[in-house]
Amino acid sequence: MRITAHTADASDIEAMRAVFDRAERDGHPVRGVAHAAMHLDDATLTDLDDARLSAVLAPKVGGRWSSTS
Numbered sequence: 591m592r593i594t595a596h597t598a599d600a601s602d603i604e605a606m607r608a609v610f611d612r613a614e615r616d617g618h619p620v621r622g623v624a625h626a627a628m629h630l631d632d633a634t635l636t637d638l639d640d641a642r643l644s645a646v647l648a649p650k651v652g653g654r655w656s657s658t659s
Contacts, residue, residue, distance in 0.1 A: 592618060594613070596609040596613070600649050600650075601649055601651075628649055628650070
């Protein structure tokens, strides 16, 4: 078994496409994904304004959204 880690912004469809294209070119197509994206903003939920909450949710929601496009 061969495991290769790639990093990319999961909310950036072009960055993700580049990872998949590179893996395919290298002869090791992607067979699975561990989505561990996060943006840390230490605060209680009530202290997060719209901009901070959007920044925190972007890697997870954006990454999932782009994977269904």
